[in-house]
Amino acid sequence: MPTTPIMTVADLHKTYGKAGSKQYEALKGIDFDVQPGEFVGIMGASGSGKTTLLNMLATLDQPTSGEVTIHQQPITHLKGNQLADFRAKEIGFIFQDFNLLETMTAYENIALPLMLQNVASKKIRPAVEQVATQLGINDFLTNYPNELSGGQKQRVAAARALINEPAILFGDEPTGALDSKSARELLDMFTKINQEQAVSILLVTHDPFSASYCQRILFIKDGKIGQELRRDQLSRRDFYQQILDTLGTFEQ
Amino acid sequence: MFKLALSSFKHRWRDYLVLFSGLVMSSAIFYMFEALATNKDFLKQNSMISMIGYVFQFGSVLLTIITLVYIGYANSFLLSMRKRDYGLFMLVGARKGKIGQLIWLETLLVGILATIIGILLGTGLTTGVSHLLVQTLDLTLKHFSAWYTTAALVTLVLYVGLFLIAGLFNLIALTKTPALKLLHSNDQPNRPQLHPVRQIIEVLVGVISIGIGYWAMSHLIDLQLAGIGIALVTIVLGTYLLFNAVFVWLVVLLKRFNWAQRGLNRFTLSQLSFRIRNYTKILSIVAMLFALALGAITTGMGFHQQVPLMAQGGSAYDLSLVNPTKAQQKTVNQLKPIRQATYRYKATTKVIYYNAADFNQQPFYTTHTIGKKQMSFKLVKNNAQQLKKSFYNYQLGDLQATVNINKKAVFLSAKAYHQLKQPEMQLVVFATKDFQKHFTTFKHLTKQQAKRSVNTRIGATGGRYYGYQVFNGMYSGLEFMGFFLGVAFLAMLASCLMFKILSGAAADRQRYRMLDKLGTTRSQLKKALRQEIAVLFILPGLVGIVHVLFGLQMFKIIMVTSPYQGIWLPFGIFAILYLGYYWLTLKIYQRLVL
Ligand SMILES: Nc1ncnc2c1ncn2[C@@H]1O[C@H](COP(=O)(O)OP(=O)(O)OP(=O)(O)O)[C@@H](O)[C@H]1O
Numbered sequence: 001m002p003t004t005p006i007m008t009v010a011d012l013h014k015t016y017g018k019a020g021s022k023q024y025e026a027l028k029g030i031d032f033d034v035q036p037g038e039f040v041g042i043m044g045a046s047g048s049g050k051t052t053l054l055n056m057l058a059t060l061d062q063p064t065s066g067e068v069t070i071h072q073q074p075i076t077h078l079k080g081n082q083l084a085d086f087r088a089k090e091i092g093f094i095f096q097d098f099n100l101l102e103t104m105t106a107y108e109n110i111a112l113p114l115m116l117q118n119v120a121s122k123k124i125r126p127a128v129e130q131v132a133t134q135l136g137i138n139d140f141l142t143n144y145p146n147e148l149s150g151g152q153k154q155r156v157a158a159a160r161a162l163i164n165e166p167a168i169l170f171g172d173e174p175t176g177a178l179d180s181k182s183a184r185e186l187l188d189m190f191t192k193i194n195q196e197q198a199v200s201i202l203l204v205t206h207d208p209f210s211a212s213y214c215q216r217i218l219f220i221k222d223g224k225i226g227q228e229l230r231r232d233q234l235s236r237r238d239f240y241q242q243i244l245d246t247l248g249t250f251e252q
Numbered sequence: 253m254f255k256l257a258l259s260s261f262k263h264r265w266r267d268y269l270v271l272f273s274g275l276v277m278s279s280a281i282f283y284m285f286e287a288l289a290t291n292k293d294f295l296k297q298n299s300m301i302s303m304i305g306y307v308f309q310f311g312s313v314l315l316t317i318i319t320l321v322y323i324g325y326a327n328s329f330l331l332s333m334r335k336r337d338y339g340l341f342m343l344v345g346a347r348k349g350k351i352g353q354l355i356w357l358e359t360l361l362v363g364i365l366a367t368i369i370g371i372l373l374g375t376g377l378t379t380g381v382s383h384l385l386v387q388t389l390d391l392t393l394k395h396f397s398a399w400y401t402t403a404a405l406v407t408l409v410l411y412v413g414l415f416l417i418a419g420l421f422n423l424i425a426l427t428k429t430p431a432l433k434l435l436h437s438n439d440q441p442n443r444p445q446l447h448p449v450r451q452i453i454e455v456l457v458g459v460i461s462i463g464i465g466y467w468a469m470s471h472l473i474d475l476q477l478a479g480i481g482i483a484l485v486t487i488v489l490g491t492y493l494l495f496n497a498v499f500v501w502l503v504v505l506l507k508r509f510n511w512a513q514r515g516l517n518r519f520t521l522s523q524l525s526f527r528i529r530n531y532t533k534i535l536s537i538v539a540m541l542f543a544l545a546l547g548a549i550t551t552g553m554g555f556h557q558q559v560p561l562m563a564q565g566g567s568a569y570d571l572s573l574v575n576p577t578k579a580q581q582k583t584v585n586q587l588k589p590i591r592q593a594t595y596r597y598k599a600t601t602k603v604i605y606y607n608a609a610d611f612n613q614q615p616f617y618t619t620h621t622i623g624k625k626q627m628s629f630k631l632v633k634n635n636a637q638q639l640k641k642s643f644y645n646y647q648l649g650d651l652q653a654t655v656n657i658n659k660k661a662v663f664l665s666a667k668a669y670h671q672l673k674q675p676e677m678q679l680v681v682f683a684t685k686d687f688q689k690h691f692t693t694f695k696h697l698t699k700q701q702a703k704r705s706v707n708t709r710i711g712a713t714g715g716r717y718y719g720y721q722v723f724n725g726m727y728s729g730l731e732f733m734g735f736f737l738g739v740a741f742l743a744m745l746a747s748c749l750m751f752k753i754l755s756g757a758a759a760d761r762q763r764y765r766m767l768d769k770l771g772t773t774r775s776q777l778k779k780a781l782r783q784e785i786a787v788l789f790i791l792p793g794l795v796g797i798v799h800v801l802f803g804l805q806m807f808k809i810i811m812v813t814s815p816y817q818g819i820w821l822p823f824g825i826f827a828i829l830y831l832g833y834y835w836l837t838l839k840i841y842q843r844l845v846l
């Protein structure tokens with residue numbers, strides 16, 4: 001399919017530590033594209049550089065060299081207000097924890113990105129209620145984060161990430177702290193919004209079950225993409241088996 | 253176990269530093285206050301009115317209350333820091349008794365160490381501040397010393413006592429709570445709710461009790477010590493109730509406005525409501541401290557302004573010279589006096605004979621108070637005949653040489669005067685436009701006269717300059733107390749607010765990080781910080797100002813002038829200090845959080 005990719009990553013390098021001191025090269029040249037509406041997984045052993053890569057893509061950290069383009073816009077050198085605007089409008093993220101502001105109710109957490117954009121207050125409530133319905137958290141909107149279960153918290157975080165209709169959604173082990181039932185619900189929800197709203201999703205995980213929800217999986221080893229796996233027409237169960245097999249050979 | 257405790261201590265040294273320096277500051281200031289309050293000699297020496305003793309008792313009790321809340325506050329900070337750690341210890345299987353010992357020890361250790369350092373720091377501060385005040389205000393202090401053992405003991409006993417209680421409280425709080433709850437005890441939100449009836453009652457009771465307090469302060473003469481007690485209880489209570497009701501109501505109400513949906517406004521409101529219990533307490537304390545500091549400085553400045561006024565009310569002339577030399581007369585002329593007169597006289601051991609003609613040619617001015625107000629004067633011209641009858645003729649005697657002060661003045665016709673055998677003397681009196689400008693010259697002239705008087709027995713000088721010295725000596729102690737306490741309370745206020753704000757920094761840091769990740773611009777973040785801290789400064793400031801305006805009523809008893817005279821000056825100075833302090837806190841906080 002010759003569509004323009006929503007995100008391109010070109011020759012991305014990241015070296016930790018200042019020149020002269022002890023240095024560690026976490027990423028050694030990463031190249032890949034994400035098509036609009038694609039659901040991509042990133043897997044790899046602990047310490048292989050998954051979080052490092054995601055932080056770079058989500059503008060939370062600067063690469064040492066290389067370029068990331070989202071929506072035709074190079075993002076690695078954005079600064080100040082441009083960077084803030086970009087984060088607020090084009091991307092959404094969900095992390096393993098520390099997702100929500102515990103001083104605000106679920107409703108306020110979800111509405112925050114809209115308030116930051118100074119969206120007219122009349123439009124805020126319907127928008128929040130719409131995503132909340134979609135994610136099944138309508139009943140918890142007045143709760144504070146410490147009054148929510150882990151799964152509910154992640155769904156609130158997802159709602160907040162989705163409310164400004166981002167071009168791409170990033171997740172760093174969003175199911176990491178959840179039990180299998182909550183994890184499944186969250187992943188089903190990802191699949192749903194991916195299919196219904198054509199939101200591109202990039203999911204970092206080390207869990208094969210979570211990864212089996214993706215359409216394409218990139219395996220990272222020692223700071224490079226070692227292998228790529230496509231689901232194509234496979235059922236999720238078969239894809240899961242394939243992932244397990246790949247991991248078995250890949251990790252050696 | 254001890255190693256474990258120590259390791260988490262190392263880990264959170266920054267928080268401990270905030271806690272520790274807060275406690276040191278608090279005990280230092282308490283010591284500063286007590287150094288004045290327990291120094292009986294100093295108080296006796298410097299207060300012509302016994303009321304001042306009551307005022308100090310009032311201050312002592314109030315400061316103890318504030319210290320109580322402060323320590324309670326510091327303690328809950330310590331507790332919240334350690335809850336997680338102790339919860340973990342318990343999960344790993346540590347015995348409760350052992351943990352209890354550890355908590356007890358830690359609280360006491362931190363407390364006692366902070367108190368001792370605080371007392372030392374307090375002594376240093378007392379030295380510095382008193383030195384500075386004596387220098388800049390030209391005060392004379394007697395019976396005052398920076399180290400006062402009673403004060404140190406009082407401070408130590410109070411603080412150690414409070415920490416013993418705090419330790420006990422921690423022990424019970426921690427060992428009675430299940431481990432899991434300890435682990436998740438941080439950051440429980442407060443759900444501010446509107447209970448219209450309850451809040452209306454709170455406002456009513458608050459306003460009424462503050463009203464009673466104001467009334468008590470303005471009727472201190474009738475109520476004496478009881479008035480101070482009443483004012484103390486009612487004003488503290490009223491302030492707290494008022495903040496409690498109004499603040500909750502304000503936050504909840506503001507959230508409903510469209511304005512609250514824009515930018516980070518909602519976030520700021522949530523921050524405030526999340527910590528609303530803490531905030532109402534701290535706001536009440538800050539309002540009280542604000543009132544105390546501003547009140548003390550205003551009073552001190554009131555006394556300071558009073559001295560030249562009283563000097564001016566005592567005489568129409570700046571200085572008098574007996575038989576000035578030619579050089580002295582030249583110096584006087586260089587001051588461009590607006591009034592000057594030379595009166596010839598001959599003195600016996602009982603009587604001073606003046607030449608009435610001198611007074612008819614150069615009338616003598618007396619100052620008269622107008623109406624009931626003691627500090628408004630008018631000048632009145634007197635010839636010899638008028639002066640003889642005037643109630644104010646003692647003002648001439650005051651200007652005479654010391655040997656002549658108590659002698660009777662008699663005005664003679666020129667003929668009778670010339671027949672007297674005694675040697676003729678000259679009394680030169682003069683006034684300049686602004687007598688405070690020429691103090692160095694006056695001092696010089698006075699010294700010369702004093703030297704000459706050894707040989708000629710013609711005595712010293714009188715007038716406004718002399719009056720200024722006398723009144724300044726009388727009021728120095730009061731002035732000093734005012735300014736000293738003003739500085740001490742301001743420092744306490746600063747440390748209270750700083751402590752409150754810094755103790756939340758760690759949690760806020762995470763929140764602001766997250767906002768940054770969500771795409772908040774830096775200017776939005778800064779604005780949110782500015783607003784949140786501004787609320788903490790403005791609200792208590794307003795209440796504090798109102799308290800002071802009413803509280804000044806108390807000083808009607810002590811002050812000759814109205815205590816409200818010229819208060820814009822101390823208020824202005826205080827506003828600048830307060831603004832500067834807001835700015836400093838904001839900068840520190842921005843550095844910590846952003
Ligand atoms: N701030 C940093 N400074 C120095 N080295 C770092 C830093 N952050 C990560 N690293 C190193 O970079 C490598 C990749 O880390 P990264 O967090 O990306 O791993 P990961 O794949 O996310 O692992 P995990 O599955 O455990 O989360 C690791 O070896 C780590 O030690």
Ligand SMILES: [Mg+2]
Pocket residue numbers: 050051052
């Ligand atoms: Mg990681």
